[in-house]
Amino acid sequence: MTIEISELMDGELDVPASDAIAARVSRDPRSREDWGLYHLIGDTMRHAAFFSPGLASGVSRRLAQEPVVLAPRRNSSLRKTLRWSLSAAASLAAVAVVAWVGLRTPPEPATGQVAAVAPAAPPVQQPAQAMTSAVNDYLVAHQEYSSRFAMQGVAPPVQAVSFPADGSPR
Amino acid sequence: MRLVIAAAAMAFAAVPAFAGEGAARDGMQWLQRIATASRSQDFSGTFLYQQGNRVDTSRITHYVDGSGNELEKLESLDGPEREIIRRNDEVRCYIPGSKLLRVEKRRGRKAFPDLLPEQVGMLSENYDVRLGGIERVAGLECQIVILEPKDDMRYGHTLCADRETGLLVKAVMVDDAGQVVEQFAFTQVAIGGPIEPAQLKPRFAAAPGDWREERLTPPEINDTGWSIGNPPRGFKKVMEMKRPMPGKGLQVTHIVLSDGLVAVSVFIEPLTGDKPPRAGVSRRGSINVFARPVSEHMVTVLGETPVTTVQLIGNSVNHSGK
Secondary structure (H helix, E strand, C coil): CHHHHHHHHCCCCCHHHHHHHHHHHHHCHHHHHHHHHHHHCHHHHHHCHHHCCCHHHHHHHHHHHCCCCCCCCCCHHHHHHHHHCCCHHHHHHHHHHHHHHHHHCCCCCCECECCCCCCCCCCCCCHHHHHHHHHHHHHHHHHHHHCCCHHHHCCCCCCCCCCCCCCCCC | CHHHHHHHHHHHHCCCCCCCCHHHHHHHHHHHHHHHHHHHCCEEEEEEEEECCEEEEEEEEEEECCCCCEEEEEEECCCCCCEEEEECCEEEEEEHHHCEEEEEECCCCCECCECCCCCHHHHHHCEEEEEEEEEEECCEEEEEEEEEECCCCCCEEEEEEECCCCCEEEEEEECCCCCEEEEEEEEEEEECCCCCHHHHCCCCCCCCCCCEEEEECCCCECCCCEEECCCCCCCEEEEEEEEEECCEEEEEEEEEEECCCCEEEEEEEECCCCCCCCCEEEEECCEEEEEEEECCEEEEEEECCCHHHHHHHHHCEEECCC
16 A cells, blocks of 8 residues: 555556545545655655656566566475565565556456466576575575664565565565 | 753753864764664654665654663554564564564664664764754754765765754665665654553553464574674674574574674575576665675675675685684
């Protein structure tokens, strides 16, 4: 919801989506509070590159370039995901982006209970990619000791589907 | 009582400083005030944490009892429900989605708004500290304090603290290109209480028996046989241990370095042989990552610092024997 509110503020939503979010904001006190809060720090947010109007196309482009399959493997990797419950930061961020990209891409044919975003372009192997799985684990471990946001060191409850930040399945 | 002490401290701090040194000294005095206020003031409020394209909203309530014990409650307002209750260094994390209660020691970790080290003096070794203007944040008149890095091994910080109490209201970390790396900002805060005991109670205290309780003991701090020969100026080792890692059978060496404001982690694990080592630099949001093989091991360094810092640290990792 928070991301949707900031999109609404940045005028990045189409009319039906804007109406829906605006209705939720006006109905739900917490969303309303968020709405107010976001305006308060709006000046700073607008300076952050991530909230620039090019974000949507930027994310889509990155997704297209990377061999991203946003669905868990059916075998032991899912169990592994459940067991280790991933990084709060990385996985939540990725889930948020998936949800968010899902809002603005045409509906895909159903692929079971898990939404899959298929890469539009042939996968491009990034040199750093082989490191990503290890780095995700390291990120979690690092945040336990380093994050200045106390929530970040807390393992989140396991989500229905969770992805590491690079979007590769676990 | 605390107000009286704070007023006395302020009066003392107002003694005119020597010309020239004055600005820096005022800056350091403000840092000291900020460091003290986050531990000694009663306050409750809502703050945002922004890192990259992610924003988290949390509610915090902080109370210091008559014996000087710090009590704090932190609640996540978006995403999965989480609640952290801290009494001094003991931290209890309630994760209702997993019906899990985790109890652990804080291990010297710093979290907003208590971001500054107890010895703020160490910060002047690595940062030029000066006062900025006055800004209004969360309805409060705030003093801006700027920490400009003295070298290119760390990012800069801008702090805004309530002029009256010294409580940190906003903190922004900015990279060398002027981009926000991460920021905290109270959007609403009430300082000075009164805090009702009920505000500090965990919502899930009366958890039924189906909750799991996990007690995490901090890993033993030990000599892992690895050392950082020549870390960048100001970075000191604050933690060294062998720890289990998710998805890895072997224990991994984890060394944490800090300059008092930001931390860099060094991970070292044996190369398994079936995968060729991948060296190089990558980036995860605001975190730079550097990896290189060192004597049959893979060294991975990561932190919220410029890429040169993680590279320099990675390149000065030595194996000094078992």
